[in-house]
Amino acid sequence: MDDCLSPEAPDADALLLADPLTGLAGPVPSDAELVARCRAGEAAAWSLLVRRYQRLVFTVPRRAGLDSDDAADVFQHTLARLYEHLDRLDDPTRVRAWLVTTARHETLRFLRARARTPRIAEVFESEGEDETEGDAVERVPDPARPHDEVLGELQDLARVRAAIDLLDPRSRQLIELLFLQDDPLPYDEIARRMNMPEGSIGPTRARCLAKIRQCLTKL
Amino acid sequence: MPVTLLHPPAMNPNDDTDDALAGLIHRSRRLEDAPEAAIQHALALFQRAPVSAKAAAAGWRELVARLVSDTFDMSPQALGLRGGKAETRQLLFAVEGRDIDVRLSRGDGGWELWGQILGPDEAGEAELHCGEWQASTPWTPLAEFRFRDVPTGECRLTLRTGAWISTLPAFRIPA
Numbered sequence: 001m002d003d004c005l006s007p008e009a010p011d012a013d014a015l016l017l018a019d020p021l022t023g024l025a026g027p028v029p030s031d032a033e034l035v036a037r038c039r040a041g042e043a044a045a046w047s048l049l050v051r052r053y054q055r056l057v058f059t060v061p062r063r064a065g066l067d068s069d070d071a072a073d074v075f076q077h078t079l080a081r082l083y084e085h086l087d088r089l090d091d092p093t094r095v096r097a098w099l100v101t102t103a104r105h106e107t108l109r110f111l112r113a114r115a116r117t118p119r120i121a122e123v124f125e126s127e128g129e130d131e132t133e134g135d136a137v138e139r140v141p142d143p144a145r146p147h148d149e150v151l152g153e154l155q156d157l158a159r160v161r162a163a164i165d166l167l168d169p170r171s172r173q174l175i176e177l178l179f180l181q182d183d184p185l186p187y188d189e190i191a192r193r194m195n196m197p198e199g200s201i202g203p204t205r206a207r208c209l210a211k212i213r214q215c216l217t218k219l
Numbered sequence: 220m221p222v223t224l225l226h227p228p229a230m231n232p233n234d235d236t237d238d239a240l241a242g243l244i245h246r247s248r249r250l251e252d253a254p255e256a257a258i259q260h261a262l263a264l265f266q267r268a269p270v271s272a273k274a275a276a277a278g279w280r281e282l283v284a285r286l287v288s289d290t291f292d293m294s295p296q297a298l299g300l301r302g303g304k305a306e307t308r309q310l311l312f313a314v315e316g317r318d319i320d321v322r323l324s325r326g327d328g329g330w331e332l333w334g335q336i337l338g339p340d341e342a343g344e345a346e347l348h349c350g351e352w353q354a355s356t357p358w359t360p361l362a363e364f365r366f367r368d369v370p371t372g373e374c375r376l377t378l379r380t381g382a383w384i385s386t387l388p389a390f391r392i393p394a
Contacts, residue, residue, distance in 0.1 A: 043265045050261045058253035072257040073285065079261035080283070157247040164244065179244040209237050212244070 028166060028218040035092035050079060051165070052219075053099050056158035060103035060151070066110065074110055078103045096158070100151050163215035170194075171208045178205060256286040260388040263375070282385040284319065287311040289390070314338075314378075314385050321376065323369075323392060330369040330392050336362040336378065343380035349373065349392065 029037070029048065037045030057078050061071040081102050082095070089098060164175055177190045178201075191198040288311045312319040317338030324331050334345060336358065345364040346355040350372045356364050371394040377386045 038265075043262075046265045047262055050258060054253040054258050054261075055250040058257070059250045062251050068254065069287075072254050075253050075257050076260055076283065076285065080264060083261075083264045153246075154250070156243065157250050160240075160243050161247045161250055164247075175244065179241055180248055182248070206237060209240050213240060 028215060030093070030218065031095045032092040035086060035089060035095055038086050046083075049082075049095070052162045053096065053158060055161055056096070056154060057099055057103045059154055059158075060100060061107040061110070063150070063154070064104075064107045064111070066107065070110060070114075074103060074106045077106045081106070096155055100155060104151065159216060159219050160212070162219050163212045166215045167208065167211060171211060174201075174204060175208055175212070256289070256388055260284075260286070263386070263389050280383045282315045282383050284312045284314045284385045284387045286388050287313050287318075310390060312387050314387075319378065319387065321387075321390075328368060330371065332366045332369050332374075332376075334364050334376070338362075340380050343378060346377040346379070348375045348377070 029045070031049070031052075034045045034049045034052075038049065054075070058071055058075045061074040062068070066074065078099065082099060085098075089095065164172055167175065174190070174194060177185055177193060185193075187198050187201050190201055194201075196204070288309075290307075290309045306325040308323040310321040310323075312321065317336055317340065319334060319336055321332065321334040324333070332347065336343065340362060341360075343358045343362070344355055345358065345366075347353065347366050347369065349370050352370050354366055356366065358364050369392060371392045373389050373391050375386060375389045377384065379385070
């Protein structure tokens with residue numbers, strides 16, 4: 001059995017089984033498959049694609065210092081451009097990189113249009129204190145460059161979160177309690193919240209990480 | 220200009236040690252969820268395709284609307300309201316220099332939707348879709364419109380003048 005599945009999965013072929021909103025999981029469609037299904041007019045495939053990459057697309061402008069409202073504008077324009085270009089994507093397997101590139105371009109366009117000095121998030125912070133918009137724009141890295149660590153890392157992180165979204169709800173809850181808290185929780189607290197013996201956390205943690213690793217091979 | 224990194228480069232997500240993967244998951248907290256309204260707007264792009272085609276055929280310019288505020292997201296305490304008989308909800312959208320004020324209220328006869336376009340446009344039409352139900356009405360001279368007996372569920376409001384068309388992000392009317 002494919003470990004990247006939820007026990008709720010009633011239909012191995014159902015596309016929506018991986019929708020994090022439903023909490024159901026199933027075979028994981030690749031990006032290329034989702035793009036193909038979008039091209040065929042399947043709204044559910046578009047929904048999965050948007051949900052899979054919403055954090056990544058939103059985080060790019062946030063990392064460039066845009067506030068939440070402005071980042072939401074960039075997010076909407078980026079997704080609108082993806083929708084417009086669905087039929088023209090040369091390589092649908094690289095939709096994640098395409099989204100990062102487009103989100104960055106939309107961010108730069110927004111910064112230039114607003115002609116104001118953005119607040120620079122930590123990733124783009126430089127040693128200099130006197131910021132100009134030009135400096136800020138220059139320091140938003142170009143994802144087309146081979147050594148772009150910042151946006152490359154964001155893509156890796158988004159891939160991991162997409163894999164976590166595919167887990168069954170209980171596994172996802174354990175992963176969130178173990179790794180996604182600002183302040184680490186002690187095992188006895190996690191055991192209490194999960195209603196499981198403290199001694200089971202370690203082995204369950206290992207199984208959940210194995211599931212995530214398996215999901216990652218498909219994303 | 221080189222990028223200054225405050226964090227080390229990404230660990231490989233395919234690294235087969237649990238500690239490496241755990242570290243990567245922990246770092247993924249840096250990703251932020253997009254606002255649900257923005258996600259809904261993106262999802263609606265697929266459903267809006269027929270409208271876009273219609274707009275292109277008619278020579279209308281399609282304007283992108285953005286949800287600015289929704290009192291449904293605020294607690295009564297945050298709004299400074301006391302509980303009352305009538306339920307009301309106000310949504311404010313922005314559409315290229317125009318503000319769209321939409322108010323939903325539940326009375327004895329069901330839900331009513333009232334809206335007003337605050338901008339330079341003098342005449343136009345509003346069209347409301349809620350599932351299979353749909354209705355349209357012209358704006359008043361004050362650019363107001365009203366729909367009565369609106370059913371519950373996900374609704375979508377489209378506004379058009381002779382020059383532009385805009386479909387607002389979907390919103391849900393609770394049962």
